[in-house]
Amino acid sequence: MANTTLTAAKAAKKDEFYTQLADIERELVHYKEHFRGKTVLCNCDDPRVSNFFKYFTLKFNDLGLKRVIATCYKSQDVDLFSMNASEQAVYQIYDGDKDGNNMPDASEIEVRPLKGDGDFRSAECIELLKQADIVVTNPPFSLFREYVAQLIKYDKKFVIVGHQNAITYKEIFPLIRDNKLWLGYGFKGGAGHFYSKYEDVATAGDHREGMIRVSGVTWFTNLDIEKKHEELILYKHYTPEEYPTYDNYEAINVNKTSDIPCDYDGVMGVPITFLDKYNPDQFEIIDINPHFYTIVECGLQKPKQLSLKNVGMKDPYARILIRKRK
Numbered sequence: 001m002a003n004t005t006l007t008a009a010k011a012a013k014k015d016e017f018y019t020q021l022a023d024i025e026r027e028l029v030h031y032k033e034h035f036r037g038k039t040v041l042c043n044c045d046d047p048r049v050s051n052f053f054k055y056f057t058l059k060f061n062d063l064g065l066k067r068v069i070a071t072c073y074k075s076q077d078v079d080l081f082s083m084n085a086s087e088q089a090v091y092q093i094y095d096g097d098k099d100g101n102n103m104p105d106a107s108e109i110e111v112r113p114l115k116g117d118g119d120f121r122s123a124e125c126i127e128l129l130k131q132a133d134i135v136v137t138n139p140p141f142s143l144f145r146e147y148v149a150q151l152i153k154y155d156k157k158f159v160i161v162g163h164q165n166a167i168t169y170k171e172i173f174p175l176i177r178d179n180k181l182w183l184g185y186g187f188k189g190g191a192g193h194f195y196s197k198y199e200d201v202a203t204a205g206d207h208r209e210g211m212i213r214v215s216g217v218t219w220f221t222n223l224d225i226e227k228k229h230e231e232l233i234l235y236k237h238y239t240p241e242e243y244p245t246y247d248n249y250e251a252i253n254v255n256k257t258s259d260i261p262c263d264y265d266g267v268m269g270v271p272i273t274f275l276d277k278y279n280p281d282q283f284e285i286i287d288i289n290p291h292f293y294t295i296v297e298c299g300l301q302k303p304k305q306l307s308l309k310n311v312g313m314k315d316p317y318a319r320i321l322i323r324k325r326k
Contacts, residue, residue, distance in 0.1 A: 019138045019161060021051040023187060027219050028055065030185055031159060034134065034223050036064035041132035043120045044139045046072045052137055057094045057104035068094045069132065071125055073118040089118030091128060120147065129154055136160070145171040152180070157223050159184060161192070164216045167272050168288060168318065176275065177285045182228055183275050184219030192217040232277045234262035247307040251321055269306055269319030286321040
């Protein structure tokens with residue numbers, strides 16, 4: 001989906017994107033060791049139709065879970081994905097199989113009403129958050145900053161869906177820089193197909209009937225995963241001709257993550273897609289262009305966007321400034 005359309009959706013609070021079970025399974029298979037004995041909260045889901053709730057109830061024994069909780073925001077369009085006509089916000093609890101058939105039957109899922117509308121920011125939903133060990137959901141894109149801030153405030157582990165544009169948010173990038181948040185394994189092809197009532201305006205050809213295609217969506221987490229420790233193999237060698245220095249910042253420009261030189265120890269500007277290969281033991285993140293949050297936070301003058309005009313090249317749109325660790 002074009003960024004302009006995504007921005008418009010956020011402005012209109014069009015946040016009802018329902019994640020496919022296959023995408024959830026493809027990501028969470030890498031996190032199995034983290035769930036044993038834990039309470040999982042899905043707090044941006046209608047548990048009657050949520051594939052997150054479905055995944056954790058079906059995988060309850062396999063993952064060795066303690067409890068699954070899902071909350072439902074009171075929908076203004078209750079018949080969108082469900083025949084349930086209730087406008088009552090509810091939450092559901094599943095504590096595991098009780099009749100021996102290893103299936104989450106309706107009689108084993110406890111449904112409780114919420115006093116409010118089920119907003120994750122409400123006091124009663126925060127109380128449920130406090131009970132959880134790990135939060136897994138697809139939060140509203142329009143509230144992503146606020147949602148992550150709440151998770152950090154209550155020191156929660158999480159695996160959540162977000163758009164890669166969030167990397168550049170001034171509230172999110174410092175968490176990435178300080179190794180408090182990183183990218184998960186991601187969606188196949190760098191795009192997600194979601195069940196949604198909105199018009200699909202994506203330009204790529206792999207549309208699916210009844211779904212909306214959103215490019216650039218990814219998974220964010222603070223759980224330690226194997227991917228985070230995979231070392232990026234560097235094979236290219238530095239030359240001033242191939243790696244020009246910015247006009248207004250003492251760093252070289254690298255157009256592709258795979259082109260990071262193996263023999264350069266200074267600061268480098270790399271595409272934001274670098275974060276998909278980021279290993280904090282191998283690299284240090286210094287800042288991000290064009291925002292330069294570190295410099296702003298230090299009270300220094302914010303420089304202009306990184307420029308390569310002196311060498312006759314087009315200015316790069318976005319670069320993460322990194323340095324190899326010794």
